[in-house]
Amino acid sequence: MKDQTNRIPPATEPERQYYYIDLASGLLKERAGRLNHSLTFHVTTFGCQMNAKDSEKMYGIMDRMGLTYCEEEKDADIVLFNTCTIRDNANQKFYGHLGSLNDKNHRNPGRIVMVCGCMMQEPECVKRIIEGYRIVNIIFGTHNIYKLAELMCEHLMSGRFVSDVWDRPGEIVEDIPSRLKYPFKAGVNIMYGCNNYCTYCIVPYVRGPERSRNAKDVICECEKLASEGVKEVMLLGQNVNSYGNGIKDCITFPELLKEVERVEGIERIRFMTSHPKDLSDDLINVMKGSSKICRHIHLPLQSGSSRILKAMNRRYTKEQYLELAKKIRDELPQTSITTDIIVGFPGETSEDIDDTIDVIKQVSFDGAFTFVYSPRTGTPAASMPGRPSGEWIKHEFDRVLTAVQEESRKRAGLFTGSIQDVLVEGISEQDPSLVSGRMSNNLIVHFPADASLIGKICDVKLIDCRGFYYIGERL
Numbered sequence: 316m317k318d319q320t321n322r323i324p325p326a327t328e329p330e331r332q333y334y335y336i337d338l339a340s341g342l343l344k345e346r347a348g349r350l351n352h353s354l355t356f357h358v359t360t361f362g363c364q365m366n367a368k369d370s371e372k373m374y375g376i377m378d379r380m381g382l383t384y385c386e387e388e389k390d391a392d393i394v395l396f397n398t399c400t401i402r403d404n405a406n407q408k409f410y411g412h413l414g415s416l417n418d419k420n421h422r423n424p425g426r427i428v429m430v431c432g433c434m435m436q437e438p439e440c441v442k443r444i445i446e447g448y449r450i451v452n453i454i455f456g457t458h459n460i461y462k463l464a465e466l467m468c469e470h471l472m473s474g475r476f477v478s479d480v481w482d483r484p485g486e487i488v489e490d491i492p493s494r495l496k497y498p499f500k501a502g503v504n505i506m507y508g509c510n511n512y513c514t515y516c517i518v519p520y521v522r523g524p525e526r527s528r529n530a531k532d533v534i535c536e537c538e539k540l541a542s543e544g545v546k547e548v549m550l551l552g553q554n555v556n557s558y559g560n561g562i563k564d565c566i567t568f569p570e571l572l573k574e575v576e577r578v579e580g581i582e583r584i585r586f587m588t589s590h591p592k593d594l595s596d597d598l599i600n601v602m603k604g605s606s607k608i609c610r611h612i613h614l615p616l617q618s619g620s621s622r623i624l625k626a627m628n629r630r631y632t633k634e635q636y637l638e639l640a641k642k643i644r645d646e647l648p649q650t651s652i653t654t655d656i657i658v659g660f661p662g663e664t665s666e667d668i669d670d671t672i673d674v675i676k677q678v679s680f681d682g683a684f685t686f687v688y689s690p691r692t693g694t695p696a697a698s699m700p701g702r703p704s705g706e707w708i709k710h711e712f713d714r715v716l717t718a719v720q721e722e723s724r725k726r727a728g729l730f731t732g733s734i735q736d737v738l739v740e741g742i743s744e745q746d747p748s749l750v751s752g753r754m755s756n757n758l759i760v761h762f763p764a765d766a767s768l769i770g771k772i773c774d775v776k777l778i779d780c781r782g783f784y785y786i787g788e789r790l
C-alpha cells in the first residue's frame with residue numbers, strides 16, 4: 316500500500332479526491348486482508364435521471380478504489396443508497412428498506428452502509444436516520460457526491476459515523492471517475508439545480524439554485540465519451556432550456572446542441588427535461604436541421620387547468636401549452652411528446668381535471684407519467700387548503716390514466732410498417748431470441764437478433780404494434 320497518511324491532501328479539486336481515492340484504496344485493501352476476502356459494493360438508485368447520473372459517478376469512484384461490483388445488495392460489503400425525496404411514499408419505502416437491511420446486517424457485521432442524495436438534504440430525514448438506523452455509517456447530500464472517497468477515508472480511519480451534508484452547492488468539480496451503466500449511451504450533466512420553484516416541488520430546496528456547466532467542459536466530456544465508444548448522449552438538467560441563463564458569454568441550449576452535434580462518434584443526442592415556458596423556436600429549428608437529435612421531447616404539463624397551473628407557479632397557461640405542442644407537432648411531425656401529470660393538487664376540482672383531459676386529447680401524448688400529488692414539507696403547496704379526498708383522487712386519477720392510455724396507444728400504432736433506426740440495448744427480458752432497443756422517438760422495439768448487436772444502431776422494420784412497444788424485423 317502506498318503510504319498516503321503522512322502526505323498533505325491537495326487543496327484543489329479534483330486532485331484532492333484522487334488523493335483520497337488512492338488512500339481509500341489502500342485502507343480497503345487492508346480491511347479486505349483482515350476479512351480474508353476481496354471487498355464488493357452495490358449501488359441502489361432511486362428517482363430521476365440526475366440521480367442515475369450521480370450514481371454512475373459514485374460507481375466510478377468505488378471502482379477506482381478497487382472494489383468489485385456485486386449484483387446482490389444483501390451480499391455486498393459496501394452498500395450505497397442514492398435517495399429521492401420527490402414523493403413521500405418513496406421516503407417511506409426507503410425507511411422500510413433500510414429497516415429490513417437492519418436485520419440482514421447481522422449476517423455481515425463488517426458492512427459499510429452509505430446514504431446520499433435528495434432525502435439527505437432534508438434535516439428531518441437525516442435526524443430520523445441517525446436516531447433510528449444505526450447501521451448507517453456515512454451520510455452525504457447532493458452537492459458533495461464527488462467527496463465519496465474522502466468521506467470513506469474519514470470513516471475507515473476513525474471507525475466513526477460520518478455525516479457531511481451541505482445546505483448550498485459548492486464548486487462544480489469536473490473529471491471525477493465515472494462508470495457507465497451502458498457502454499454505448501451516457502447521461503451528461505449540462506446544469507445542476509433549479510430556479511423555478513414550482514409550488515409542489517422540493518427539487519430547488521434539495522438540489523440548490525440553477526448552475527450551468529461551462530460549454531467547453533460539456534463538449535470535452537462528450538468527446539471523451541465518444542472516444543470510449545458511446546454513441547448516444549442524454550444532456551441532463553432540471554430545465555435544459557434555460558441552460559446558460561444569467562451567465563456572461565455562455566451559449567444557449569440550442570447552440571450547445573449544435574456543438575454536441577459536431578462531436579464525431581456521437582450519433583444520437585437526447586435531452587431531459589424541458590420546461591414548457593422556456594422551450595424556444597430556436598430549439599425547434601435546431602432539431603429540424605439535425606440528423607442526430609432524437610425525435611422526443613419530454614414536456615411536463617402537470618395540469619391542463621390554467622387556474623391550477625397558476626397555483627403551481629408553472630408560468631404558462633393551458634392555451635400557451637397547447638400552442639407550443641401544436642408547433643412541435645407541425646414542425647417536427649415524427650417527434651413524440653411525453654409528459655408528467657399531477658392529480659390531486661390542493662383546490663383541484665373535476666372541472667380542472669376536464670381541462671387536463673382536454674389537453675391530453677388535443678396533444679395526443681405519446682406517453683405520460685401520472686402521479687398523485689404528494690405534499691412535501693417546506694414547499695408552498697404543502698400548506699395550501701383544499702386537499703382533495705382519497706376517493707376523489709382515485710376516481711379522477713383513473714379518468715386521466717384512461718385518457719393517457721387511449722392516446723398513447725393511438726400514437727404508437729402510427730409507425731407500423733415504417734423503417735426506423737434502433738439502438739440495441741440488450742437481450743429481451745421476455746424472450747432471449749429477441750433483442751430490445753429504442754427508436755429515436757424513444758419507443759421500444761423487440762426483434763430477432765443476438766447479443767452481437769448490442770450497442771449498434773440498426774434499421775428495423777416495425778411489423779406489429781403491441782400497445783406500447785413494437786415487434787420488428789432487421790433489414
Ligand code: SF4
Nearest residue numbers: 509511512513516518
Ligand atoms: S422546474 Fe419545477 S418541477 Fe421541475 S425541478 Fe424545477 S421546481 Fe421542480
